[in-house]
Amino acid sequence: MVVACRGFQAQWETKITEAYAIKFWMRIMWESGLRAPAMETDSLVVANALQGKKERLSDARTFVLDALSLALLFSFISFHHVKRKANFVAHDLA
Secondary structure, eight states: OOOOOOOOOOOOOHHHHHHHHHHHHHHHHHHTTOSSOEEEESOHHHHHHHTTOOOOOGGGHHHHHHHHHHHTTSSOOEEEEOOGGGGHHHHHHO
């Protein structure tokens, strides 16, 4: 298990922040030597985009595309949507 935290100041929509956090997470996973991670997010829009489903991403698009480029480095990677109630630990840490 790898845990990371990074603070920053931005006034982004939630999906933009989530897409940025996933990109950050993927970089940490790669640098930690993990090559087959699984990501859970409570953002259905971002999860769908990372799974290759069509979504209207607007400003989050850049971070999602960056994350998809990073995904090519891994031997296996999966993205899953979870309900916000199931993701309470991540929200409490944030």
